[in-house]
């Protein structure tokens with residue numbers, strides 16, 4: 132067997148222990164004679180899996196009892212509509228901050244459902260920073276404020292939680308959830324597609340404060356209504372059974388390595404290795420301003436599109452897969468999610484040094 136270092140932004144690496152555990156139970160899940168993929172979601176065996184998944188996630192993220200945890204489908208992109216449909220229900224107003232492509236999509240989608248204001252954007256500097264906002268930047272009668280906490284494509288991260296006063300803060304955490312502890316009580320709603328840092332593609336997790344649900348707009352499709360999903364305990368219809376099972380194994384793995392505090396230590400170490408290298412050479416350029424650097428998605432360029440292309444190709448041939456930047460921004464991006472081992476990052480830096488030496492710039 133030859134596993135590569137997969138720097139994909141998503142779907143991305145899963146912890147080896149999780150894959151091995153799933154493999155061991157694949158054909159005959161704990162003696163029940165079938166795989167989790169074949170099980171009825173209403174069976175007693177599956178009931179244990181989904182309930183364990185929820186309680187483990189609550190434990191890992193310290194989610195208070197007054198928050199619902201929903202295991203849904205449709206990806207983070209479906210939440211771009213579900214959030215306004217469910218939450219833009221008092222004054223019909225919402226404030227959005229655009230710091231990259233996903234938050235821009237969320238902002239555009241929300242415009243279909245009400246009065247949406249762009250309160251700040253980092254597009255003026257190609258999304259290489261996060262705007263500094265205070266309570267006064269938001270409309271006091273907005274039903275919620277929406278941000279994307281980690282910008283997967285540009286490699287930026289909010290290094291502070293904006294103070295929105297009493298206005299619920301909604302955050303897309305698709306590419307940073309479970310990477311470090313986060314104070315859930317500072318948010319009204321957190322959502323994340325699972326395929327970056329949690330499970331295979333097909334699962335979306337929504338963590339929402341109870342008092343915010345139950346007032347969805349009349350036009351809300353049943354499948355997007357948080358109240359229906361919460362009342363059905365994520366089983367209003369068939370949930371993404373297999374993905375939830377893998378997520379459960381990921382939560383167990385996280386607890387086994389010291390929870391999110393333990394995870395953060397490793398993630399800081401990995402990101403430091405890459406950024407320290409980038410800061411102490413002059414071949415590659417890291418465009419993001421240092422205070423806003425993502426711990427999960429590290430972006431860099433050579434400054435020469437041809438060399439960037441060559442880099443991605445040669446890296447791939449050496450087992451460093453998917454280091455090409457997003458098609459819209461070019462350059463390189465190393466996504467170093469939870470499951471990327473420190474050795475992978477160290478090996479990538481060695482490759483970067485070698486590439487710089489072998490490909491002097493004109």
Ligand SMILES: *Cc1c(COP(=O)(O)O)cnc(C)c1O
Nearest residue numbers: 206207208233283303305306324
């Ligand atoms: C990947 C990603 C999305 C889109 O997720 P889908 O599950 O593909 O809809 C949205 N937001 C962020 C921050 C992402 O990283």
